[in-house]
Amino acid sequence: MKIKLSLKQQEIVNHQDGALLVKAGPGSGKTRVLIERIKKLLLTKKRCKVLALTFSNLAAEEMKTRLEEDDDIEELINNVTIGTIHSFCLDVVQKRGNLIGLEPDLVLFEDTTDRQNVLREIFYRDLELKVLLHNMEKPDNYLLKCLNMISEQKKKFISPNMWEGDETFRTIYEGYNEYLIEQNAIDFDDILFYTYRILSENPSVVKLYTSVYRYICVDEAQDLNFAQYEVLKTLCGESFNNIMLVGDENQSIYGFNGSDSTLMTQSFVNDFSSVVYVLNENFRSAKAIVRYANTLENSSSVSNYYYEGELKAFSLYDEEHEARFVYKKINILIEEGHKDIEGDLGFNNFAVIARNRYVLNKIEQLFDLNKVPYYFKKTVSGIDSESDIMKIFELSMRILINPKDIIHLKKICNMLKVDIPQSDKSADGISILILILQGEKYNAIIEALKLLESDRFNFAKALKYLKENTTNNLDQNDEENYLIYRDIEMWEKHWNKYTRQVQSELRSLSSFRNYISLGKTQDSTSSNGVALLTVHMSKGLQYEVVFVIGLNDGTLPDYRAVNANGKEMEQEKNNMFVAATRAKRLCYLTFPKNKKMPWGDIKRQVKSRFLNSVEVEDIDTMLND
Numbered sequence: 095m096k097i098k099l100s101l102k103q104q105e106i107v108n109h110q111d112g113a114l115l116v117k118a119g120p121g122s123g124k125t126r127v128l129i130e131r132i133k134k135l136l137l138t139k140k141r142c143k144v145l146a147l148t149f150s151n152l153a154a155e156e157m158k159t160r161l162e163e164d165d166d167i168e169e170l171i172n173n174v175t176i177g178t179i180h181s182f183c184l185d186v187v188q189k190r191g192n193l194i195g196l197e198p199d200l201v202l203f204e205d206t207t208d209r210q211n212v213l214r215e216i217f218y219r220d221l222e223l224k225v226l227l228h229n230m231e232k233p234d235n236y237l238l239k240c241l242n243m244i245s246e247q248k249k250k251f252i253s254p255n256m257w258e259g260d261e262t263f264r265t266i267y268e269g270y271n272e273y274l275i276e277q278n279a280i281d282f283d284d285i286l287f288y289t290y291r292i293l294s295e296n297p298s299v300v301k302l303y304t305s306v307y308r309y310i311c312v313d314e315a316q317d318l319n320f321a322q323y324e325v326l327k328t329l330c331g332e333s334f335n336n337i338m339l340v341g342d343e344n345q346s347i348y349g350f351n352g353s354d355s356t357l358m359t360q361s362f363v364n365d366f367s368s369v370v371y372v373l374n375e376n377f378r379s380a381k382a383i384v385r386y387a388n389t390l391e392n393s394s395s396v397s398n399y400y401y402e403g404e405l406k407a408f409s410l411y412d413e414e415h416e417a418r419f420v421y422k423k424i425n426i427l428i429e430e431g432h433k434d435i436e437g438d439l440g441f442n443n444f445a446v447i448a449r450n451r452y453v454l455n456k457i458e459q460l461f462d463l464n465k466v467p468y469y470f471k472k473t474v475s476g477i478d479s480e481s482d483i484m485k486i487f488e489l490s491m492r493i494l495i496n497p498k499d500i501i502h503l504k505k506i507c508n509m510l511k512v513d514i515p516q517s518d519k520s521a522d523g524i525s526i527l528i529l530i531l532q533g534e535k536y537n538a539i540i541e542a543l544k545l546l547e548s549d550r551f552n553f554a555k556a557l558k559y560l561k562e563n564t565t566n567n568l569d570q571n572d573e574e575n576y577l578i579y580r581d582i583e584m585w586e587k588h589w590n591k592y593t594r595q596v597q598s599e600l601r602s603l604s605s606f607r608n609y610i611s612l613g614k615t616q617d618s619t620s621s622n623g624v625a626l627l628t629v630h631m632s633k634g635l636q637y638e639v640v641f642v643i644g645l646n647d648g649t650l651p652d653y654r655a656v657n658a659n660g661k662e663m664e665q666e667k668n669n670m671f672v673a674a675t676r677a678k679r680l681c682y683l684t685f686p687k688n689k690k691m692p693w694g695d696i697k698r699q700v701k702s703r704f705l706n707s708v709e710v711e712d713i714d715t716m717l718n719d
Contacts, residue, residue, distance in 0.1 A: 100375060103123060103126075108134070125313060143306055150178065151613050183286055188608075196275075201496045249286075277501060314634070339362055403681075405677075407683040412696075413456045414456055427680075450644075453649060484581035494543055496523070528540060591614075629669045638679050
């Protein structure tokens with residue numbers, strides 16, 4: 095049964111024109127309020143179009159699904175554009191990039207290795223830079239350091255000509271940008287930087303977007319960084335202020351990536367003179383969990399609990415005992431249930447959360463041994479083909495889309511052990527590929543590419559041809575045929591996901607490639623069993639029962655934050671807040687008193703300072719069987 099909106103939630107939904115900030119704690123129904131307000135705008139404002147932005151494809155899909163479930167707005171659903179900030183900005187760059195001198199059909203270099211290779215080319219072109227790189231003890235590390243510095247400048251919207259530091263870095267940065275342009279390529283940081291340039295240098299484009307979209311809504315706004323906020327601000331221009339931000343400053347955990355919750359709580363309020371609403375009723379988490387969360391944020395304002403729930407802390411002898419505790423507790427709860435949880439529990443109702451991925455190793459090993467179903471939340475974008483045939487096909491697609499792409503042309507030539515062809519600069523992609531894909535083994539790839547060249551709207555045709563003409567090759571062993579077949583199946587899933595999101599008349603090979611790069615074709619529904627999550631991957635998720643493990647000072651909070659204190663420690667407190675509040679009913683906090691180091695030493699551990707407000711039960715002797 096649908097829970098009625100509270101008076102405060104209804105007030106937000108009914109808000110008319112003007113900027114508004116909704117500061118919403120965990121379980122306060124912030125996403126529901128955002129959804130309900132969008133529905134209200136669609137139903138009450140004639141010819142109203144809404145732009146709804148968030149930070150993950152999963153969150154965007156959830157928002158779209160919840161809107162589509164309402165029959166009242168079925169005919170109006172196309173008036174809402176839902177996506178991530180990066181996907182919206184990439185669309186701006188693809189459609190309006192010519193205004194700042196960019197070519198059409200830009201491709202995204204999302205892979206760090208590709209960008210590293212771009213940078214390596216810059217060093218090899220310049221004798222002084224080549225000597226500099228050669229003299230480095232670890233050249234690859236130096237290239238990564240340069241890439242990180244370039245990324246930092248782009249996130250601040252500082253172009254090479256604005257750089258005021260070391261002249262050598264200016265040369266490297268400038269060369270990197272120019273080489274990307276030669277390839278007709280951009281990197282992730284360019285998406286926001288170029289969008290900002292397009293909007294700030296072309297007021298007519300801003301006017302166009304603000305006339306199309308009468309309202310802008312941004313979820314998880316505590317995660318905004320400088321570049322994202324400046325793009326939003328520029329998108330609104332000087333007079334547009336129908337923008338809604340929703341977020342929780344206590345869940346700001348991406349400081350390492352430049353996010354700053356004060357952009358939401360201070361800059362936005364000052365820049366837009368926004369009305370501020372506070373949602374502090376928790377409709378999701380039980381009293382015990384909220385009470386603990388309040389000790390982290392030094393607050394007691396959250397109210398309206400529906401369940402008492404349970405939050406307990408335990409110390410174990412070591413990480414193996416900790417893993418066994420989690421395993422046994424899950425089995426007990428599945429078998430016996432709990433008074434605060436309606437119905438039966440299954441493995442899908444549980445999550446184990448840790449500050450870092452390696453903390454989950456013992457849990458993973460024990461689950462494998464006892465055949466407990468579990469999964470890690472997927473975060474990667476792109477497609478990782480296993481077979482050589484499909485790796486070559488994927489690289490060939492990039493050349494087909496963008497014949498200027500020397501980086502991926504070199505990759506494919508290295509795989510095939512052939513020289514880079516000396517072709518005319520105006521040669522199209524298929525001509526270049528025919529020169530290098532010599533031999534009967536690659537005939538099927540050539541024919542599939544020709545199908546793409548002649549009919550880019552139906553990628554399925556090319557995949558079908560590949561499946562029929564590559565998986566029955568007698569020269570290949572069964573394992574290779576198996577890998578090719580599975581790879582093609584994987585590509586089919588990505589294509590089907592793409593076709594469900596993009597209208598047929600708007601589909602193209604370059605668009606498909608960019609959707610893959612942004613992770614928009616990843617399958618977000620293939621989760622079965624206990625969720626094993628890092629804190630950063632747990633944002634926005636909720637489970638009946640949550641275990642937060644590895645709660646030692648130096649792990650959570652992270653040792654770097656312990657040493658630095660200040661803002662870093664505030665981020666770690668927010669990490670703990672997010673982890674605990676993923677639990678709806680039961681939350682168990684654990685830490686090992688001893689940890690075995692990779693080199694064999696046993697190191698005594700100190701419990702996390704985030705456990706000081708709860709009683710810790712020592713259960714060393716309970717797990718000897």
